[in-house]
Amino acid sequence: MTILAISTFFIVELGVLFVTSQDFLGGLSELRSIIKADEAIRKAKQLSPSLHDSLEQIRLTPDRSDANTLYFVAESKALEQLKLCLSFVGRNSDVYPLIEEAIKHLAQLKKSSLEIFLSNDKSIAKQLVVEQLVLEWNEILTKSQISLTEKSSVVFDRLYAIRLRPLISSVTLAIVFLIMALILGLRISAKLQHSTGSLVNAINIISGGNLDYRAPLLEHDEIGRLTHAFNAMTSNLQETTVSKHHIENIINSMLDCLLVFSEDGTILRINPATTDILGYDSHELLNRSIQSLFSEDLTSISQSKNIETTCLKKDGTKTPVILSVSPLQNLGEGLKTRVCIIKDISDIRAAEEDLREKNILLANANRELESFSYSVSHDLRAPLRAVDGFSQALVEDYSNTLDDEAKRYLSRIRIAIQKMGALIDDILKLSRINRTEMNLEQVNLGELAHLVYHDIKEQQAKDRTIDFIVTGDLTCYADYALARIVLENLIGNSVKYTSKHPTARIELGATTIDGKKTFYIKDDGAGFDMAYAQKLFGAFQRLHRDSEFSGSGVGLATVQRIIHRHQGKIWVDAAVERGATFYFTFGISKNDFTI
Known part of the structure; x- marks a missing residue:
């Protein structure tokens, strides 16, 4: 009953903590939306000088196309920020009508810019209208920011009011949890003492040398599984600790050659990979001198690794290999043996040779690329020089007969030719970087x-x-x-x-x-x-x-x-x-x- 009552209280406190946490998270989410909305308004206000300046340029400059483009870019960015602000504040917010009013003012500004652009009206009156619209737009945005600030203060007060509720609930839950843990700990301790007593007794008996004894299985829980595993381990101790069959499987599954040879070089044992790679039958290698297979004298090597040499196959070919030699524990009657692991590296050497051939081809390709780059440079520069020269001749010899537009075209032609020449130089420099010593x-x-x-x-x-x-x-x-x-x-x-x-x-x-x-x-x-x-x-x-x-x-x-x-x-x-x-x-x- 005690645990049930504590559990009920624990669940109730969890519910209180959950509701409080939801309120707190909701407040944080609302505050985050306010901050994002304020940031969007701030960015929109930063575009006010750009709107004003571009409208002034539309009104005053002869060529108004660029100024009109600048205005529409600034207006689009401001409208984008205001729409983003609407998505953050929501329709029920006091700020929402203000932002909608700001969008309407922005539309009026756009209408005014089109009127100025189409009518070329440079009057002071039109200027005052535009400045008044920009000023009102800024005032609306400022009011929106003030409203957001007031709303954030309200949210802060609400968060401040509920800040202690999670702490009180957490402390209460911690106390309840400690009480439950204490009760459960006492019960589990009593159960473990009873269950482990027989297991400890069995350990003492078996450690004394009686491998036939088995611990009684009293429970079907974790202690019971531990008892079952302990009995299985005891059974394994009665058998061979290392399985000879397992070792044979490891040796037979090796992809590299394995040879065991005596101190005088006689081959005592091989694995199947040795016969597959070297082409010999097993009876042709056993009791044969290892010196007949390798150019290195392996009998003089007690321990070494990564020795690169050649190995004689049955067909008479010599294949490159890397081998390692290490001493093996003595086999009966004091016989000293060594084990040799051999790896066939013929594929690696073939790949290296292929890589050398590809490097030669790459070097030839680089030389051809350099020759091609020179030819491209020479062939491209010749017509460029001709066009540049004739353009300059037109400017110098026919300057009096060419109007300003024609001279401007010739100037642009020469500038483009010079830029093309510089681009050719950059391309050649880039292509030579990897070939420069x-x-x-x-x-x-x-x-x-x-x-x-x-x-x-x-x-x-x-x-x-x-x-x-x-x-x-x-x-x-x-x-x-x-x-x-x-x-x-x-x-x-x-x-x-x-x-x-x-x-x-x-x-x-x-x-x-x-x-x-x-x-x-x-x-x-x-x-x-x-x-x-x-x-x-x-x-x-x-x-x-x-x-x-x-x-x-x-x-x-x-x-x-x-x-x-x-x-x-x-x-x-x-x-x-x-x-x-x-x-x-x-x-x-x-x-x-x-x-």
Whole structure:
């Protein structure tokens, strides 16, 4: 009865705890929705300057297409955030009508933008209307945030009110559980003492040498199963501890050759795999000298492993094998024996030969690829030079007869030709990376970085303010020329992608990640969305338009190939308008070569 009453109370307390937990989890879920809704409103408000600025550009600039596009992008993002907010707050929320009103204001803004775009109305009145709409839209969003804040306070108060209920229930349950455990423990202890008494007595009898005795089976529980297992173990002790049949099965199932031979080299025993691999019958090998099979003198080897030699088959061929020899326990009358395990490696040697042939074919293919690359480069450059030359001749010789539109077309032709020439150069550099012979040496990346940065600064950013920082131990073992290409691409990218900022900060340093020396180049430039990071190191893959930042999309692919040739890794961490940090390692260490 006591256990039943305690169990009933235990179940009731569990129910209370469950209901309280559900209330608490419900409050947490509601609070999480409020936070997400507030975040959506905040993101929508951040788009207010973009809406206002793009509308001003539509009203004032002659070419309004780009401004109109910018407005619709900002408007779509704001509408998306407001709809997301509606999904979080629910129709019964006080915030829901406010958000719907904000969406209506956004529709009025869209209507105004279309009127300005179509009518080219530059009046101050139209400007005031637009600014009033944007201001009202912001006020509505602010009211929504205030309402969400008030609602979150209510939820917090409710969570605070129920915070002690789970604690009280938990303490009560713990006390009940301890009482139940104590009662059950006393009952189980008494039962175990009775059940194990006979088993302990049987252990004492059998340990005294009476292997015929068996423990009585008193219970059909865990102790009973233990007693049954103990009796089975006792029966096994009366039989042979190691089964000869089992050992024979192991030897006969081996896929490698096994030979047991005496001190003078006489073969005493073999397994079936030996006859299958070598082609002999068993009677042709037994009592035969092991020296007649191998070029190595196995009788002089007491213990060794992974000896590579050849073995004579019955058909007269010699097959490459790897064998291991170890001493075997003496067999009666003091006879010293050894056991030899032999593995046929003819398939491995054939695969190695096939690999050598493929390497030769690969080398020939690389030479043909290099010749092809040269031919492509030469054949592509010749017509490009012709087009570029004739375009320049048209500009110089017929400048007076060409209108501005024609001159602009010729200028675009020349720019495209020059870009095509640069792309050909990048493709050739990328194709040569894996074929360039590496001359490894100790390289100070800090000193090399200063040289690279100075050249890039003079060529691309002479008038810009850039804080270039080099810190830490930057020595590594690498090919100097290839390491320079890595820094030229990474530092060049940092200079390029910080060009939209009035000032820039670029840092080269070293740290330790997973126990390995890791270099990094960090900037505070445009950055990118990490969702597209997997495309970054692919050839001709770019995350920015040419109108934003020029490039061929080959530089980072080249960097990755160089890092992989040095047995290293490269990865990146970035965020939009927060810059990017490229991490890379050189897997080659001082112990891999001699300077």
